[in-house]
Amino acid sequence: MIKFNLYKEGGLKVHFLKKDETIEEFKSFLDKKEFSGKLKEILYLPSANEDSHVFLGLGEDEIKLEDIRNIFFDLGNLFRKNKEHEVEIKMPELGICNKKTIMAAYEGLRHSEYNFTKKSDAKDEDFELTVNYSAFKGPEEKLRQGLDTMENIMDGVFLARNLVNETANIIYPETLANIAKEKLESVGVKVTVYEEDEIEKIGMKAFLNVARGATNRPRLIVMEINNSDDEKMALVGKGLTYDSGGYNIKSPSGMNFMHCDMGGAGTVIGTMYALGKSKAKVNVVAVVAACENMISGTSYKSGDIIDSMKGLTIEVLNTDAEGRITLADAVHYATNDLGAKKIIDLATLTGAVTIALGEEYTGAVTNDEEFYKEVLEAAKVSGEKIWAFPYDDAYKNLNKSEVADLRNTTGRDAGSITAGLFVGEFVKENTPWVHLDIAGTAYKNKAEGYLPKRATGVHVKTLFNLLNPTDC
Ligand code: BES
Ligand code: MN
Ligand code: ZN
Numbered sequence: 001m002i003k004f005n006l007y008k009e010g011g012l013k014v015h016f017l018k019k020d021e022t023i024e025e026f027k028s029f030l031d032k033k034e035f036s037g038k039l040k041e042i043l044y045l046p047s048a049n050e051d052s053h054v055f056l057g058l059g060e061d062e063i064k065l066e067d068i069r070n071i072f073f074d075l076g077n078l079f080r081k082n083k084e085h086e087v088e089i090k091m092p093e094l095g096i097c098n099k100k101t102i103m104a105a106y107e108g109l110r111h112s113e114y115n116f117t118k119k120s121d122a123k124d125e126d127f128e129l130t131v132n133y134s135a136f137k138g139p140e141e142k143l144r145q146g147l148d149t150m151e152n153i154m155d156g157v158f159l160a161r162n163l164v165n166e167t168a169n170i171i172y173p174e175t176l177a178n179i180a181k182e183k184l185e186s187v188g189v190k191v192t193v194y195e196e197d198e199i200e201k202i203g204m205k206a207f208l209n210v211a212r213g214a215t216n217r218p219r220l221i222v223m224e225i226n227n228s229d230d231e232k233m234a235l236v237g238k239g240l241t242y243d244s245g246g247y248n249i250k251s252p253s254g255m256n257f258m259h260c261d262m263g264g265a266g267t268v269i270g271t272m273y274a275l276g277k278s279k280a281k282v283n284v285v286a287v288v289a290a291c292e293n294m295i296s297g298t299s300y301k302s303g304d305i306i307d308s309m310k311g312l313t314i315e316v317l318n319t320d321a322e323g324r325i326t327l328a329d330a331v332h333y334a335t336n337d338l339g340a341k342k343i344i345d346l347a348t349l350t351g352a353v354t355i356a357l358g359e360e361y362t363g364a365v366t367n368d369e370e371f372y373k374e375v376l377e378a379a380k381v382s383g384e385k386i387w388a389f390p391y392d393d394a395y396k397n398l399n400k401s402e403v404a405d406l407r408n409t410t411g412r413d414a415g416s417i418t419a420g421l422f423v424g425e426f427v428k429e430n431t432p433w434v435h436l437d438i439a440g441t442a443y444k445n446k447a448e449g450y451l452p453k454r455a456t457g458v459h460v461k462t463l464f465n466l467l468n469p470t471d472c
């Protein structure tokens with residue numbers, strides 16, 4: 001729990017120092033410790049009977065919001081480790097708007113609170129932190145509103161992380177739908193959950209084929225916020241609550257984290273939560289086609305030729321390339337039936353995206369440069385990295401099948417591009433579309449900066465900032 005007091009004093013004092021800057025009072029201490037003010041350099045001076053102090057380096061270059069997130073993440077960890085429950089931040093003017101600065105500071109502190117564990121002896125104790133912002137100018141109402149917004153965004157990020165970190169014995173289509181409904185309705189988002197017979201009536205034949213093998217039956221989750229006259233935007237998240245690969249079974253090591261295959265769903269649910277809680281004036285519909293990709297006598301098989309809601313036939317050459325099949329119906333439904341005029345889909349779609357970009361960048365495919373630029377801008381503001389692959393008919397042709405309209409796998413080459421373009425075939429014509437392959441960024445093999453190992457909740461911030469940008 002973090003409590004922010006504005007224009008207040010008291011507690012451990014945090015001093016920010018530019019490179020080679022010093023404070024007369026502490027000069028000999030800083031010299032002795034060889035504190036030089038390098039960016040993110042941190043020095044702790046605890047005291048039992050007087051004020052404790054922390055000195056923080058700001059370096060010599062211009063400070064960026066991402067630096068502030070990182071610095072406050074480190075500070076949050078230091079406060080927790082040393083049980084410093086009340087701190088006074090003497091934040092200097094940084095040349096960034098104060099509202100965005102305080103939001104980034106809050107964000108960094110919140111990131112330091114995230115923890116996901118199932119250890120039986122784990123203590124569920126909440127670290128209470130009171131932050132007094134003393135030297136900080138700006139109208140209180142604006143700064144407060146910024147803090148509230150960032151609290152809502154981070155609630156959305158943590159919801160996304162928790163949904164993705166929970167394993168597939170806990171999160172399956174039914175429970176995912178229940179949690180989405182419960183969480184989102186509590187913040188005023190309209191949620192409709194369709195069961196199998198209704199999904200059949202809607203005509204999502206491709207999606208249902210992927211779902212065929214599982215005992216846990218699929219759900220279609222539709223989430224809506226409609227309180228603006230803007231063009232409706234769709235957010236579609238891949239919702240494979242488990243991906244065994246199906247008959248093209250995965251290797252043991254490739255399978256044991258495949259509860260993360262609803263990372264796209266986690267992000268869109270987290271985003272809708274943050275938007276709902278912020279009472280954002282937006283017109284957005286989110287769609288998750290949730291199912292498991294399993295092996296059984298009823299599973300779809302490699303070689304099957306299946307139908308789709310759009311009417312395009314699909315030759316299934318690999319049952320492990322299931323995400324694009326479920327997304328095919330979901331993006332068609334969102335743009336043809338739900339009236340979305342723009343669409344973003346997010347999916348842990350291909351291992352190939354990690355070959356191309358590692359865990360650093362999300363890989364994008366888009367049919368609309370203008371729309372992509374808006375998404376990219378929102379991602380930059382959020383400190384989330386996206387890189388667009390080329391959009392080219394030459395790659396589209398690879399998705400053509402000899403016997404059906406499309407095939408669900410091509411060769412090894414350009415795997416993330418062909419997978420994205422496959423999904424694009426089902427988006428209504430002339431609809432601006434951005435596809436984000438988050439297989440590398442939604443679930444990490446190692447912690448990095450303020451992002452934890454495992455689920456990251458990537459792009460909740462991007463989507464929120466795209467739909468509801470923060471002014472200064
Ligand atoms: N869910 C996987 C992709 C994935 C890989 C997500 C690693 C997260 C981490 C997806 O359904 C898949 O299996 N893709 C195949 C496609 C291939 C069969 C064309 C892959 O990437 O190997
Ligand atoms: Mn798969
Ligand atoms: Zn998958």
